[in-house]
Amino acid sequence: MTEMTADTVPAGFEPHFRKSPFTDPWEPLYSKRTDKAVTMGLRLAKPHTNARGLIHGGLIASLADNAMGYSCAQATGWATSFVTISLAVDYVGSAAIGQWLAVECEVIKTGSTICFAQALIKADDAVIARANGTFRVVPKKG
Numbered sequence: 001m002t003e004m005t006a007d008t009v010p011a012g013f014e015p016h017f018r019k020s021p022f023t024d025p026w027e028p029l030y031s032k033r034t035d036k037a038v039t040m041g042l043r044l045a046k047p048h049t050n051a052r053g054l055i056h057g058g059l060i061a062s063l064a065d066n067a068m069g070y071s072c073a074q075a076t077g078w079a080t081s082f083v084t085i086s087l088a089v090d091y092v093g094s095a096a097i098g099q100w101l102a103v104e105c106e107v108i109k110t111g112s113t114i115c116f117a118q119a120l121i122k123a124d125d126a127v128i129a130r131a132n133g134t135f136r137v138v139p140k141k142g
Helices: 055-074
Strands: 030-034 038-042 082-093 100-110 114-123 126-138
Touching: 030 055, 030 100, 038 055, 055 082, 055 100, 055 126
Parallel strands: none
Antiparallel strands: 030 038, 038 100, 082 126, 100 114, 114 126
């Protein structure tokens, strides 16, 4: 077992392939792709915390939303775009600065108008939240 340090990025993760003004303050973000999903990850740091020093639930919800949407796109070959219809997050634990946060997704069903996905959010492999989302298929512009 390799020791994880504050700079360590787990095997298979690369700098995230998509930038967004919303997620820029959380960089560096990482992702790992399979045929059917995108896992997002980051090393938790002070900018990810709330006033009590805990990892903010809004960060978890936003990353889950992103990763599930990207997973719907990955599962459908990036032929269309997706927008969130609904997002639900259950928080079952907490995370601390220095831990590796990973959002592991599974696409449940894809259709011509809607995609369903779910995710487990883990801090150093311990589940701290679960999420599910429903996404609307949107034709790509241009």
